[in-house]
Amino acid sequence: MGRLCHGDHTVRLILLSPPGAGKGTLATGLKARTGIGHVSSGDVLRAEIARDTELGRRVAAYTSCGDLVPDDILFELLTPLALAAAETNGGYVLDGFPRTMAQAIRGAELGVALDLVGDAAIYLSAPDDVLVRRLLGRAALEGRPDDTITVIAHRLRVFHDQTAPVVDYYRARGILLEVDADRTPAEVLADIVERLTARGIREPQLP
Numbered sequence: 001m002g003r004l005c006h007g008d009h010t011v012r013l014i015l016l017s018p019p020g021a022g023k024g025t026l027a028t029g030l031k032a033r034t035g036i037g038h039v040s041s042g043d044v045l046r047a048e049i050a051r052d053t054e055l056g057r058r059v060a061a062y063t064s065c066g067d068l069v070p071d072d073i074l075f076e077l078l079t080p081l082a083l084a085a086a087e088t089n090g091g092y093v094l095d096g097f098p099r100t101m102a103q104a105i106r107g108a109e110l111g112v113a114l115d116l117v118g119d120a121a122i123y124l125s126a127p128d129d130v131l132v133r134r135l136l137g138r139a140a141l142e143g144r145p146d147d148t149i150t151v152i153a154h155r156l157r158v159f160h161d162q163t164a165p166v167v168d169y170y171r172a173r174g175i176l177l178e179v180d181a182d183r184t185p186a187e188v189l190a191d192i193v194e195r196l197t198a199r200g201i202r203e204p205q206l207p
């Protein structure tokens with residue numbers, strides 16, 4: 001499969017998922033298979049922390065305990081990357097954004113202003129016990145500071161309280177694609193590509 005298109009533009013996807021459902025792996029898979037840009041809010045924030053800037057230290061105070069970073073910081077860091085991805089690839093998969101209704105609404109307003117409205121929102125769903133098991137497995141391999149049992153429990157609570165309404169919002173707008181994430185990454189990716197294709201989001205036809 002080549003580039004994913006929707007109408008005349010490369011597709012813009014939103015990836016919603018609780019921690020541990022595999023959104024990073026899926027976004028990387030989508031990028032490898034379709035060439036679509038990958039913009040991860042978590043990666044952007046971790047990069048700022050790694051630079052050890054004053055802003056990065058403020059970000060770390062939130063991420064280290066599993067709290068959401070304030071919107072102004074998030075938009076400041078994320079918007080230029082989304083614009084660059086749109087310019088380079090035509091479209092992108094936004095991984096980990098929006099996480100709250102306020103972000104969804106501000107993001108939608110920005111999308112209209114910049115002519116970058118999202119085409120589909122993919123929701124990776126899996127039971128909490130599966131997510132916890134996966135995150136603890138990742139902790140053993142990667143040692144991410146927010147993959148401790150206490151912070152994982154808090155991040156799941158934040159997801160259910162703040163991000164679940166965003167899932168409902170996209171469902172009501174008719175652009176939600178809910179996917180069972182309790183399968184192998186290859187199965188999840190194949191399912192998503194098939195369902196995007198069924199919605200008219202497909203590789204461009206050759207002339």
Ligand code: AMP
Nearest residue numbers: 041042062063066067068069096097099
């Ligand atoms: P992730 O890599 O997507 O699991 O994100 C790791 C952490 O970065 C989250 O637990 C939050 O602290 C922060 N974060 C990522 N995306 C957002 C967002 N859209 N809004 C606020 N904080 C975020």
